[in-house]
Amino acid sequence: MIRDRDYWRKQARTGLTYLMLLIFLIGALLPFAGIFLTAFKSSSELAQGPFALPETWQFDNFQKAWDGARFGTYFRSSVIVVVPVVVIATILSTMSGYAFGMIRFWGDNLLLLLIVLGLMVPSEAVIIPLWKLMGTLGLRNTYWALILPQVGLSFAFGTFWMRAHFKSMPTELVDAAVVDGCNAWNVLWRVLFPLSRPALLSLIVLLFMWTWNEFFLVLVMVTGDLRTLPVGLALLRGRYAADVPVMAAAATIVSLPVIVMYFIFQRHFIRGMVSGALKE
Amino acid sequence: MKTRFFSSRLDNPPYIHPYQAYLFILPGLIIYAVFVLWPILNTARYSLYDWTGFSDPVYIGLDNYAELWNDDDFWLALQHNAFFVIFYSILPIMLGLFLTALMTRRTLRGMTLFRTGLFIPQVMSPVVVGIIWRWLFAYDGPINELLLALGLDGWVRPWLGDFTWARYAVGGVGVWVQYGLCMVLFIAGAQSINTDLYDAAAVAGANAWQEFRHVTLPGLRQQILVAFVLTFIAALRVFDLVFVLTRGGGPGKETIVTSLLIYREAFQYNRAGYGAAMALVLTVIIVTVSALVMRLQTSEEDAQ
Numbered sequence: 001m002i003r004d005r006d007y008w009r010k011q012a013r014t015g016l017t018y019l020m021l022l023i024f025l026i027g028a029l030l031p032f033a034g035i036f037l038t039a040f041k042s043s044s045e046l047a048q049g050p051f052a053l054p055e056t057w058q059f060d061n062f063q064k065a066w067d068g069a070r071f072g073t074y075f076r077s078s079v080i081v082v083v084p085v086v087v088i089a090t091i092l093s094t095m096s097g098y099a100f101g102m103i104r105f106w107g108d109n110l111l112l113l114l115i116v117l118g119l120m121v122p123s124e125a126v127i128i129p130l131w132k133l134m135g136t137l138g139l140r141n142t143y144w145a146l147i148l149p150q151v152g153l154s155f156a157f158g159t160f161w162m163r164a165h166f167k168s169m170p171t172e173l174v175d176a177a178v179v180d181g182c183n184a185w186n187v188l189w190r191v192l193f194p195l196s197r198p199a200l201l202s203l204i205v206l207l208f209m210w211t212w213n214e215f216f217l218v219l220v221m222v223t224g225d226l227r228t229l230p231v232g233l234a235l236l237r238g239r240y241a242a243d244v245p246v247m248a249a250a251a252t253i254v255s256l257p258v259i260v261m262y263f264i265f266q267r268h269f270i271r272g273m274v275s276g277a278l279k280e
Numbered sequence: 281m282k283t284r285f286f287s288s289r290l291d292n293p294p295y296i297h298p299y300q301a302y303l304f305i306l307p308g309l310i311i312y313a314v315f316v317l318w319p320i321l322n323t324a325r326y327s328l329y330d331w332t333g334f335s336d337p338v339y340i341g342l343d344n345y346a347e348l349w350n351d352d353d354f355w356l357a358l359q360h361n362a363f364f365v366i367f368y369s370i371l372p373i374m375l376g377l378f379l380t381a382l383m384t385r386r387t388l389r390g391m392t393l394f395r396t397g398l399f400i401p402q403v404m405s406p407v408v409v410g411i412i413w414r415w416l417f418a419y420d421g422p423i424n425e426l427l428l429a430l431g432l433d434g435w436v437r438p439w440l441g442d443f444t445w446a447r448y449a450v451g452g453v454g455v456w457v458q459y460g461l462c463m464v465l466f467i468a469g470a471q472s473i474n475t476d477l478y479d480a481a482a483v484a485g486a487n488a489w490q491e492f493r494h495v496t497l498p499g500l501r502q503q504i505l506v507a508f509v510l511t512f513i514a515a516l517r518v519f520d521l522v523f524v525l526t527r528g529g530g531p532g533k534e535t536i537v538t539s540l541l542i543y544r545e546a547f548q549y550n551r552a553g554y555g556a557a558m559a560l561v562l563t564v565i566i567v568t569v570s571a572l573v574m575r576l577q578t579s580e581e582d583a584q
Binding site: 018049104127184209 | 291292293295296297298299300301302304305307308309311312314315316317318319320322323326333379382383388393394395396397398399400401402403404405406407408410411412413415416421422425456460461464465468513516517519520523524538539542543546547552555556559560562563566567570571
């Protein structure tokens, strides 16, 4: 009898746990679901409640957001900025991470400390002189004003991340793969790079997300068509700003690439953000 | 000198020459130095100047800081940042601990689904999050509709335009964004707690709360510190979310935060020197607190 009661108690507790988690899960997802559904509705359908399904799934709102509200242009800017930042920062961080993680040299701790500083400083700390610097270089209101600082900031995290990765690689593995006459450059790109896929993938998805979502830098440095998606969305004014379904469609356009990436690589996102944080 | 530094003492494999390390670091370091380090130093320098951003800077010593000390808006913004620490750090950490306590010590199916779902607000652009919640909080929006449906007519209000409630509404969004990160950190930490400790607690007849209090919580100290640093930095830096939610600090100055003031002073009022002083104060607060907490973390590691 007693064992029976214990059993049911346990079952009830597990059930309650599931229920609680389910409530939180719904709380996390429902707002997104609401906005995505709204993006497919006509203005007159709004009155039927935020989570009512649209009568016909229409893409008019996306059309209006893409062309009328210029989100197609902003999308282009986002891609033009994100691709070079991720590619350049990944290559440069792999190189420096290798140096910090596998080569012993004089001044390594001091240099590393200097780079780690970049992990802590907020963009507010650099933005004013950066604005001035870009003006002096004639780069203000060009994509370079977005790409170069973001490569710099990504380099700080990337170096840190790749250093930890290379440090954890067994040296026997490396030494065994090295053939005579090999130099450090070849070892890095021919031996280590192919072995570093998981770490690189995590780094790439994180840099993609951070660069895609960057706001402050873009707001300050560029205007008009050079704006990327988040700034375009935040500064949306005029007739489309009052049009809730078009706003919803625009928000969907801004978030979709990150969401798709997240669902494909969710392990890498979480691993990167969690273990990246713990290593700090 | 050179030989000491570059060869015998540093035992690198034969195919590596230590000087190569500098060549590997240099390209990235140049970009980092020019576009991150150099600007940080200049923020400190410009904070000592009267400078519009266009004019020739005029050295005025610590005058900007003296003005800052007497600037009511600045103190108000800092107070709001401190208020948001409750919503960005303290509450999410407590909620994360609660969820972790629910999930540990039980084999649950679908853990990955929960983890993936609860973490989503972390990866979304804060602008999108702001747009979604502005819609939810609107006067004729879903939250007020729900209140009406529940018969709570008295609670219906324009949440983000309400002088009393705007701060809490913005804070609530902060909780929603941050607790997933805390939870994921804690679950990862809880998995590395020695299961013998739980068995011992069970033998000693500990109930769920005692088990949490004496086994899980101490085992998560490091993760809690990390979660605090990350969310604390987020609370002090918050910009885009407020920019969108309350269109830059409204109603009145009820949700104004430091980074919004920096943006306003430097890029709208053309007071770049004064904005730089604000930015430096904010940076010093962030770096000091982060360094102190991390120090706490490393000193604990040494003690073990």
